[in-house]
Amino acid sequence: MRNPQLNKHGELQHLLTLDGLPREILIKILDIAAPFTEVAEREVKKLPLLRGKSIFNLFFENSTRTRTTFEIAAKRLSADVVNLNVSTSSTAKGESLLDTVDNLCAMQADMFVVRHASSGAPVLIAQHLQACGHDDIHVVNAGDGRHAHPTQGLLDMYTIRHCKGDFTRLSVAIVGDVLHSRVARSQIAALKTLGVPDLRVIGPKTLLPTAVEHMGVRVFHDMREGLRDVDVVMMLRLQNERMNGALLPTAQEYYKMWGLTAEKLALARPDAIVMHPGPMNRGVEIDSSVADGAQAVILKQVTYGIAVRMAVMSMLAGN
Amino acid sequence: MQIPDAEALCRELADQIRPHVTPDTALVGIRTGGLWLAERLHAELGLSTPLGAIDVSFYRDDYAAKGLHANPQRTDIPCKVEGAPIVLVDDVLYTGRTTRAALNELFDYGRPSRVELAVLVDRGGRELPVAARFCALTLSAPLAASQVLELERTADGTLSLRLTDA
Incomplete structure (x- = not known):
């Protein structure tokens, strides 16, 4: 079976997940993103690549940062962007996902950027487009359920490469709620593909997937032990709704055990960088002094996210 | 065809440009061959303005096809682009499409007071109304479309032209 992300020439047709994405395509996206970072410094922050293309942002789940950066990226490529507000859309009136897609195809859509609470929704759309013969319409997964958030994973890889260079000499720790995190899954897939030799996940047993070690990671339940000598600390957001279940004690207790403080960060390498996909819960998973500290690259991640999304969209639209 | 000596052409091109250089003249080279040439011209002409480099990949007119x-x-x-006299530098002038792309990109940085084109070789075969103000060599007969003429640079920085048949 063909990789559903690739066209018959082996080029990227959709970006659905980083799991199983060929290494050379992943590297190519990072390489192409580099010159896009420079566009933000120009008088005219616009390139003509996607002139005349219509991109629909289909966000069935709330998001501010991801939707905004996708919108900025598409606009800097000169595309026409339509944001579908789901609370006022036909979905609220009972229209099915694929009927919504068919209607937008009838409006000559060129690309869908999809965020959905259900894992697999972007794949479903991609398969539906293929079945309908719409080979020239592209799908970008902007986060689906617990499955994947590939552009976040890519911008994290771009940030690490920018700050640290060679992946094959790094120790990387992912800390927090891996169980519910599509970001963590995309990060793990990409870091394994890029050859990170020491990949660790750190978190309470209740927030790590069972048999997570089969993903090729080392598991730590003691944060101090897990952070020792790492080059990169990737924090995950603790979703507030997890607090209500039986998975966790109180936010204060989580902070004490798993929150990243200056004292715990001191166990990592002195030049270690601290990353967070946002939005941050200060005083829960990360202390303000660390979030605003010299080792944090959290706002760089946001900036690079625009360039990486420009690279993805311009690669897709050209294939 | 006798392959021309790129080093000699480079000196010839510098001599052509030199009388027209003003204190605010800025050179912008088109990657990759044009940038090598621009680096050389920048040194030979002793310009004080920093050298610019342009990559036209995002402005090409064949993106939709390729x-x-x-x-x-x-x-x-x-x-500074706004209000500055710019000399755009490329190694080989052919269809003029690269020049068109570079001009579009340049104008996204500001409105130059003038833009002039300097090339090592004009190989003929224009598809757009583009002409070079400075040109070290114009081939007497245009090259066939299957032929590729490009600038090369060795590790020690020596420039040479290479003609290949695709």
Whole structure:
């Protein structure tokens, strides 16, 4: 079976997940993103690549940062962007996902950027487009359920490469709620593909997937032990709704055990960088002094996210 | 065809440009061959304005047909574009499409007071109304479309022209 992300020439047709994405395509996206970072410094922050293309942002789940950066990226490529507000859309009136897609195809859509609470929704759309013969319409997964958030994973890889260079000499720790995190899954897939030799996940047993070690990671339940000598600390957001279940004690207790403080960060390498996909819960998973500290690259991640999304969209639209 | 000596052409081109250089003249080279040439001209002409580099990958007119296949590099224009006299430098002038793309990109940085084109070789075969103000060599007969003429640079920085049949 063909990789559903690739066209018959082996080029990227959709970006659905980083799991199983060929290494050379992943590297190519990072390489192409580099010159896009420079566009933000120009008088005219616009390139003509996607002139005349219509991109629909289909966000069935709330998001501010991801939707905004996708919108900025598409606009800097000169595309026409339509944001579908789901609370006022036909979905609220009972229209099915694929009927919504068919209607937008009838409006000559060129690309869908999809965020959905259900894992697999972007794949479903991609398969539906293929079945309908719409080979020239592209799908970008902007986060689906617990499955994947590939552009976040890519911008994290771009940030690490920018700050640290060679992946094959790094120790990387992912800390927090891996169980519910599509970001963590995309990060793990990409870091394994890029050859990170020491990949660790750190978190309470209740927030790590069972048999997570089969993903090729080392598991730590003691944060101090897990952070020792790492080059990169990737924090995950603790979703507030997890607090209500039986998975966790109180936010204060989580902070004490798993929150990243200056004292715990001191166990990592002195030049270690601290990353967070946002939005941050200060005083829960990360202390303000660390979030605003010299080792944090959290706002760089946001900036690079625009360039990486420009690279993805311009690669897709050209294939 | 006798392959011309790129080093001699480079000196010839510098001599052509030299009388027209003003204190605010800025050079912008088109990656990759044009940038090598621009680096050389920048040194030979002793310009004080910083050298610019342009990569036209994002402005090419064949993106819709060919996609982003080349490996794009940074466009880096540290010199002032707004109101400045710019000399755009490329190694070989052919269809004029690269020049068109470079002009579009340049104008996204500001409105130059004038833009002039300097090339080592004009190989003929224009598809757009583009002409070089400075040109070290115009081939007497245009090259066939199957032929590729490009600038090469050795590790020690020597420039040479190479003609290949695709």
